[in-house]
Structures are given as C-alpha cells and as structure tokens.
Amino acid sequence: MSLSSKLQYPVNLLISRLSYPLHLNFLSGLSFLFGSVTSRVKYDNYRLAHYAFGVYEAAARAKALGTSEITVIEFGVANGRGLMAMALYAGKVEKHFGIKIQVLGFDSGEGMPVTKGYKDHPELYASGDFPLQNREKLLSILPGNTKLIFLDLINNNWTDHIKSPVAFMSVDLDYYSSTIAILNYSAQLKSELFLPNTLIYFDDILLPNHNPFQGELLAIEEFNAANPLRKIVNYAESLRINRRLKNARWINQIYQLHVLDHKQRNEEYRNPGEAPLILGNKYLK
Ligand SMILES: C[S@@+](CC[C@H](N)C(=O)[O-])C[C@H]1O[C@@H](n2cnc3c(N)ncnc32)[C@H](O)[C@@H]1O
DSSP: OHHHHHHHHHHHHHHHHTOHHHHHHHHHHHHHHHHOEEEEEEEETTSHHHHHHHHHHHHHHHHHTTEEEEEEEEEOOTHHHHHHHHHHHHHHHHHHHTOOOEEEEOOOSSOOOOOGGGGGOOOTTTTTOOOSSSSHHHHHHHTEEEEEEEEEETTTTTTGOOOOOOOEEEEEOSHHHHHHHHOOOOOSSGGGGGOOOEEEEEESSOOOOOOOHHHHHHHHHHHHHHHTEEEEEOHHHHHHHTTOOOGGGGGGGEEEEETOOGGGGSGGGSSOOOOOOOOOHHHHH
C-alpha cells in the first residue's frame, strides 16, 4: 500500500470532522478514546461506519422486538474487506445486546460477471473486476459468526441459506442485473424472516453516472413497482435528523425494506395489553 493511499483515510476523516462544531469533535474524541459500542457508533468512530451503524441498529431493532437471533448480509464480497468489518462489528454488537448475529457473505468469488447491457453501467464496471484473490486465506481468517457462500447470485436463490430474520443487508454488486436478481429472490422470503423494517445499504448510487434508469437505483424502482407489500425507501432524511454527526456520505446510502405484511406491523403488536394512548392538553386542567 502506497503512502498516499495509507493517508487517504485519516485525511478524509480529518476533512469531514472539520465540518463539525468543536463540541461534537470533543465528544467524538472522548468516544474514540473511552467510548462504548453505542457511543462509537453514534460518533462514527468505526472505520467502515456504515457497516457498524447497520449491524448495531439492526440488533437494537431486533432486541426491541424480542427477536433473539438475526442475520446480516454482505452481497458482493470481493477480497472481503467489508465482510471482515461486518463480522468484527457483529461480534461486538452481539455481546452488547446479548443477541446472536449470523453474518453471511455472498459472492461468486470470481469477480464481476459479463455485463448485460447499458443498465449494468458497463462504462463503470466490467467482467472480471474485483475477484477474490486468496480464497483459502480469507476463509481461514473469517470469525466463527461468519459464513462466505460462493454463488452465482443471478441464477441461485440466496434465501435458501436464511435461518433467522434478515435485519441488515449491504448491497455492493454494482450491476443492475445482479441487484435486481437478489432483490427478486428476497420477495420469496417469508415476512417473518425479515424485521418489519430491515436496513439496507446500497453502495453504488452516488457517482455522477448513477441514476434511477440504470444500476442499483433502477433495481430498487423495479422491485417497488412489482411488490405491493415490500417497499424499499431511502432512510437518509430521518436518519440525518436523528444523528449528531450529519455529514457522513454513507447516511445517503441507507434504505429500509418495509415489510408491510409482517405480523409485527399488525395491531396486535401495538402496545400489547396496554391502555389506549392519551395526549395531554394543559388547557383542559
Ligand atoms: C465492488 S465488489 C464488492 C466489494 C466489497 N463489498 C468490499 O467491501 O470490498 C462487487 C462484487 O460483487 C460480486 N458480484 C457481482 N455480481 C455478482 C453475481 N451475479 N453473482 C455473484 N457475485 C457477484 C463480484 O464478484 C464482486 O466481488
């Protein structure tokens, strides 16, 4: 790794942190030095912050719903940089919340397949890009909570491997054809094998050429049009309102899969056994 690529992360981090007020940088510094998992996620103190946020938030939602085991997925693994991060963060988050997290990675292991027309952004990505260069080494260093499954994701149904509710998916397959394939297979998964709103990170949506008529953005549009009870909606606006550090690029890439036929989106699950909600009004006193 060259010196300039080694410096890229700290320099980018410094530049993004300079856009925050002093008190937030101070709190973030304290969190970096002494913080719990919760505060490190809140202050973006994990290097691949979108994986840390996705895994943490997925586990927090599962815990609140009384779900004791979840699955988080990396679609598109290449040399395993993201999968390793996901696995390491899952280990910490699992301990924090006391719930079991299965980490799954799916990839052909052979790099990008042949493009299937303009929708796959052939000007950006090409067949053979991003191969897994050392399969044995990656398999030997994966933690015990993690499985890497080698699959052609266009012709094989990944949902056969799901044993507990999918709570977070990172989608980094670059092509429209691969992304629409995994989304279409997801529609076959029973609603109880998702959280009522499952988090999704889409990696390939922010370059100047990305648009809703090609690539991952087109796959989202088509999925929503074809599935009346499953809708993928960008979550950036509400997420940004609720975060102290609002400028991170990854916030724009977080979506939710709303599983509208999920049993926990049913009236039985609203305050079960509790009295009706009351809104106060001081003028009535
Ligand atoms: C950009 S790379 C993923 C990078 C990885 N997420 C990381 O953090 O380093 C895209 C990956 O998607 C995989 N991929 C794309 N289409 C696929 C398909 N139809 N079936 C299996 N793998 C596919 C490629 O093999 C490639 O490794």
